[in-house]
Structures are given as structure tokens and as C-alpha cells.
Amino acid sequence: MEAFFLQQLINGLTLGAVYGLIAIGYTMVYGIIGMINFAHGEVYMISAYLCAIGLALLSYFGIHSFPLLIFGTLIFTIVVTGVYGWTIERIAYRPLRNSTRLAPLISAIGMSLILQNYAQISQGPNQQGIPTLLTGVLRFEVGDGVVQITWTKVFILAAALAGMALLTWIIQYTRLGRICRATQQDRKMASILGINTDRVISLVFVIGAAMAGLAGVLVTMNYGTFDFYAGFIIGIKAFTAAVLGGIGSLPGAMLGGLLLGIAEAQFAGMVNSDYKDVFSFALLVVILIFRPQGLLGRPLVTKV
């Protein structure tokens, strides 16, 4: 029984780490301009394609060792996905910066449809896949059972934690992070103090996209398959994770992601996988009733 529980915990953690990485994109954008970037799931989907393209390019140039291959692919995917993030903001959101709050939301939904169809037309509607990069399994005896974790999942957990730690360090301790936080707290004041807020907003989109790019590489490595529709469900789950953890809060997104992943896995394992989504959304409702700002979100203060 302990082995079963532990195994589901590992399943949940790997799933949750990915939710968390994507949730960062939702939460940072919301924190800084108060809009929900519904095209973010599609950015993740694009990054899965970029990962496959990167791998193909590298092996074409004769690089076959795993560390080099994965390192090169990560850099390539994160950089190009970042460019996508920047471009999306520049085309779809910046022109609407001072319009009503709903305009960029609709623009985001449109962007999401455009990206989906762009991937479908340019890459074909078929399932795409990459070969298995990392094989091997770690097994532990726990109580009366065996708990096992593939090296790919170990890599996912390590890379996701490293990505989150790096981002937290940037936001907390660097000049760049201070600028971001200042803009988040008060955009007008920040710009009066000489911060180019448009550039900061672009930067936030790039960071969010880069995290989605990291998630894209990790997920593609793990499941080996993706299609142009891959961003939809995972995008919704990541958005849920961001709300659960408190939208606008960086540690909240990570915590929300992990919590959602673990809740889904444990419920599917112990009760029924038919209703695991019902359970996670019920959990969300309960948490929002008692903490409307989410787990780690700051409460809304009405300024008088």
C-alpha cells in the first residue's frame, strides 16, 4: 500500500512539475498586466514542435550524445519559444494596452486559434513523435511493493526544479527581477521612475514562454508524442494550477501545479480516473471559497 501511494506521488509530482512550469507563464503575465494569456497553452504546443525540430537539426549535424543533444535542444527551444512569446505580445497585446480589459482577452483567444491552425497547416494534423532519448528505470523496494521511476522522470523533476529555482533567483535577487516586481506593483509609478514598462512586459512574456518551452521539451521527452492540439488541455490545467496557487504569485504557481498533479494522481489511483478532473476542480472551488485569493496570492485590497 505504501508502495502504491509513493508511486502515485511520483506520478503526480512529474505531472505537477509540468503544470507548474506552464502555470508560471499565466501567473506572471496576470501579475504584471492583469490579463489572462489564453494563447499560453499554444506556446507550449509550439515548443513541443520546436523540440522535435531542434533534435532533428542536432542529429543532422552529427551530435548524438545525450547531454549535448538535450542541452542543445533545450537552448534552441527556450530561445525560439521566447521569441514566439515576444512576438505574440508585440502583435496581439501591445496595440490593445490602453483599451478595455476585455479586448486583449479576446485577442488572446484569437491568437490561440491562429497558433493552433498555423501548427496544423504547416506541420500537418498527424501525431508527431520523437525517439526515446533516455532509457532506464530506478527501482526501490518499499514495504511489500516496488516503486519505480524512469530516468526521464528524474530528469524532468530535476530540470523543472532547476528552472523554477533559477527564475525565483532572478525575480528575487537581480536588478531585472526588481524591475519586474516594481512594474507589477505599480506600473505608472515604475514608469515615472524611468523604467521602460513596455520592455518589462515584453520580458515577462519572454520568460513565461521560455518556461513553457522548458515544459515542452520535458513533456515531449517523457511521452514521446504530441500534436497541434496538445496545448489545449494542459493549458487549462496549468491555468487552474495558477488560480489554485494564487494568480499573480510565482511560488503559488509552482505550488498549485504540484498540488493539482498530486491530487489528480492520488484520486485516479485510489478512487476512479473517470472523475479525477471533477475532483481537482471541486478542490479548486473549495479552496477558492475559503481563500478567494488562492493559496499564496495576496488578498485584494480596495484602495479608498
Added chain:
Amino acid sequence: MSLKLLKLPLQVVIAGCLSTALSAQADVKVGVAGPFTGPNATYGAQYWKGASQAVADINAAGGIKGEKIVLVQGDDACEPKQAVAVANRLVDESKVSAVVGHFCSSSTMPASEVYDEAGVLTITPGSTNPKITERDMKGMFRMCGRDDQQGTVAANYMLDVLKAKKIVVIHDKDTYGQGLADATKAALEKRGTKEVLYEGLSRGEKDFNALVTKIGSLKPDVVYFGGCHPEAGPLVRQMREQGVQAKFFSGDCIVTQEMVTAAGGPQYTNGVLMTFGNDPRTLAAGKSVIEKFRAGGFEPEGYTLYAYASIQAIAAAYNGAGKDNEKASEWLKSHSVDTVMGKKAWDGKGDLKVSDYVVYKWDDKGKYHQL
């Protein structure tokens, strides 16, 4: 990438020119409806290739009493709502007299209501849900078997050949997938075997690890899955990754090379079992047609020849009874048609009189073979 970008608009333009040029004459319009986009688009491509080749061959041989057949494409993306919209467009705008489609049973069900109301002759090459022909629709036919037949073949194989004691039944909560899983479950129960686990997963997801751990803890002999390859692939891969050695058994919605891509390689699909109609490529009737496909660089796998045969059936009915759909339906129910898949005949409900489900196995090279 750039090539593909170029090719698609070009095809659309050419198809557009052709259809406007030809629609001026009196011709027989036939809709081909199925998933041309979306996760199941590979089956739509099979339909289109099969139907187009059939039309080319029939038109070259003189058409239907001198009238040419013209195809109209309708994309439902395997979504029920879009299927109804497409059905309405085919009926009202394109004014088709017959339809070959759809693919997903959940699309065929609502779309066929539209066709029935408009009196359009409908043959589905691949929808296997039993309910489709149980609704007293005069013009509804299928070229394939039914899931209750498929489920019985699967259940008998699991019990008689695999000697399975513990069977897990998983489905994808879709009309087709759950219908097939239920049919198999019922066939198992009829023979006194109760499954040890019956659960659903969500279409569109890729992570089934939690479910796989649960399956593994039950130590089953066989895992039966009612669903399609986008979910079947990751499911079998995650089973193997977690060391679950149970046999993987599924139905006629994993009959595509994409199953191997979705699973991440032939090492994962090795040994996967599935039920599908007797491989039409092994029959003498279709030899010359199959060679035509191969000469064009397309392997007529899965439902390609089913779509070809559906067009042949429509042409035969119109040749035999004229373009009146009511008479054509009656003609189909009282005559047999020589198709690329052999002689086919239909009963009063529109089901094939003889269903020919057999078991296939995937090998370690990523190909499937009839057992």
C-alpha cells in the same frame, strides 16, 4: 515544412476549380465526411484517398449511366457539433445525393439525423457503434462490422487463445470507445468472466501514469482498451515503462501507422493486439486497385478500401435503381455488390450480412499482421 505549406492551398485551389467547372453539368454529388483535421485526421486522409480513387476509376469507366461522380469534402474533426454543421452544409449548400461518412461514431450519430431528414443515402465506412443502424433510418448503411460483433471476437480471443483470467477494461469516454468497451465487457460477462477494473480516461490527455499504476497493482493478464491511437499509444508506452507486462488489446481505431508514432516506437507496440475486418488487401478482388494506390505512393491501409467500396456501393445502387434514394436503399438491401473488398450484402437494418472481424498483432518492426 514550407513544402507542406505550399501544397495545401494549391490542392484547395485545384479542387475548387474542378468542382466549379464540373458542377455545371448534371452529375452525381457525393459527400465524403470525416476527420480531415484534428487528432484523428489520419482516418480522414484514408477515406479521401479511397473515395477519390474509386471516383476516378468509376468515372473513367463511364460514371453512373454517363453522369460523372463529383466528391465534396466535409471536415468534422471528430466533433459532434461540427459534424452536424458539416452535414447541413453538404445537404443544403452542396446538395449531395449521397454521403460516405462519418468516421467517429459520435459524429455519425448526429450527422445521420440530418441526412435521414433530407433523404440522403449514407454509407459509413468506419463507424462501428451498434446504435447507428438501430434507429430505423432507411438510407443508413455501413461498410464495416458492429462493435457488438467486434467485442465478441475480442472477448472470445482473450478467453480462448490468451486464456486470460484477469482482464482490465479501459475506455476513452467517447461514443465509439466506451461503446466498444461496453460491448466487450458484455461479451465477457456472457461467458462468465467479470473484468477486474473498468475505468475511463480523458481524450486529449497524454499522462495516464496514475491509471497505469492502478492497473499494474491488479496484475492483469490483458488490458482491453476501447479508444483510438492518440490515447492508446501513450497508454501502452506508460504501461511498458512502468513494467506492466499485460497484453494490450484494442479495436479498429488503432489501425494506422501513427499508432507507432503515438506510442514512441515499435518497441512499445510490439505484441499489441487488435480486432479489425479481414484485411481487404489480402483479397483477390482488390488486387489491381491496391496496385494503383501503391503506384501512387500510398499504402491503402485501414479504412482506405472501405471508403473505395462505399463509393462502389453507391454507384451500384444508382446504376441499379436510378438516382431515387428511396429506391436505391431498397436496391442495396435486396442485392449484393461486387466491391474491392469482395461481395457485400446488407440486411434490413443496413448492416453487412457477414461481418469478418479477425485479430491482428503488431510486430517489433511496427507493422501489423493478421493472425
